[in-house]
Amino acid sequence: MNQAIIIGTGPAGLTAAIYLARANLEPIIIEGPEPGGQLTTTTEVENFPGFPEGMMGPELIENMRKQAERFGAKFRSGWVDKVNLSDRPFELTLEGGEELVANSIIISTGASAKYLGISGEKENVGRGISTCATCDGFFFRNKKIIVVGGGDSAMEEAHFLTKFASEVRIVHRREELRASKIMQDRARQNPKITWSLNNTPLEVLSGERGVTGLKVLNNITSEEEIIETEGIFVTIGHTPNTKFLDGQLDTDDIGYLIVKPGSSETNIPGVFACGDVQDKKYRQAITAAGSGCMAALDCEKFLEGSMFHDWSKTLV
Known part of the structure; x- marks a missing residue:
């Protein structure tokens, strides 16, 4: 049984992976066809603390990935086609039909910037x-x-x-x-x-x-x-990547996941959200990483408490 699955590999998901891996929870991280999120399309990052000379976006993501792997995080590639959050353990179905189960899920699928769709863009x-x-x-x-x-x-x-x-x-x-x-x-x-x-x-x-x-x-x-x-x-807007959840979690009218103030908790116990999928205001790598830390700590606390609680009675 997996203790935690993280969906998404931007700075939020990778930070959550580092924290959970260091807590010996051996998280599984699901990365889609474009791992790393929007940072992979950024040439140089100069506003991420700790890199006075700046760093290429893909290099920053790769370093975070290696750091998570160093502590025991495991990566799986593929789209998440379906998620069942109606019962615990939660069930995920990847493209091709592979199924995974976990006691907790962190969603860090980000938000995709809308483009014009014109030639040369x-x-x-x-x-x-x-x-x-x-x-x-x-x-x-x-x-x-x-x-x-x-x-x-x-x-x-x-x-x-x-x-x-x-x-x-x-x-x-x-x-x-x-x-x-x-x-x-x-x-x-x-x-x-x-x-x-x-x-x-x-x-x-x-x-x-x-x-x-x-x-x-x-x-x-x-x-x-x-x-x-x-x-x-x-600057024509962003689309939060939440369609695969099929309305199982509370969102605002645009589709951003709603979390409880001061936390990463969604409306379903054991499901957490971090990064741009729940942040339509700041959308920065550093704030995403910070929210990933929050999600990991919230998740770890939940897993510790779930050992003594029958969550099946409280799930939707």
Whole structure:
């Protein structure tokens, strides 16, 4: 019988794995086809404590993985097709039909940034295409960049990026913005922010060094235009990776898992959540790692207490 299974291998899941492994709980970590989450698409990480010279995102994830393995964590590859949380021990079914059972589960499946889905975008992620201003804004000092989006996040990130860029152009396919009035006013009052409304992105242009421009369609004149830029920040939202749970855990209206304040506990005893799958505010590697630590400690405490409690009477 497995004591703990961790679903997801970003900084949250790997931190949880390190803590549980050091507690001799021998956790099983399920990693999907893109292990490491969004850090694997980040070229250089300069804001993770302990690395004054910075570190490549994939290298940071690989080091965390090795650290977890050193203490006895075991990794399994594959999608989780189905989870049964109605009884304990909990049951997981991986792609191909393999079944696993565990007394506790930590969910750290993250949230996937939404992309535009246009030509030249995917291949330039990390080469000028970004979905995180806090993570990558520093690399665009004194450069002209574009923010695509019309919501509060787009306005907030555009304002933040003006600390580094010489000019930030907001591109949005409509005339009206979804952002709140206070966020719109803040952006419009910033002298470094310019606007290209009623423009639909068509294609990301790039050269040897990365992004060079964004081709857009003017929805009023039907004319195409190329906006020169060295960076494009796509801020059209995130999708929490919770669909596989089939509604068994409480979520907000977007799909983010709800945890009890000050903890990683979900509405089902023995099931915990950490990282971006339950955090739609900060979405940083360091906060994800911190929440992974919380989940591991909560999980360890639960397993200790479950030895003396009949949880079958309290499960949904």
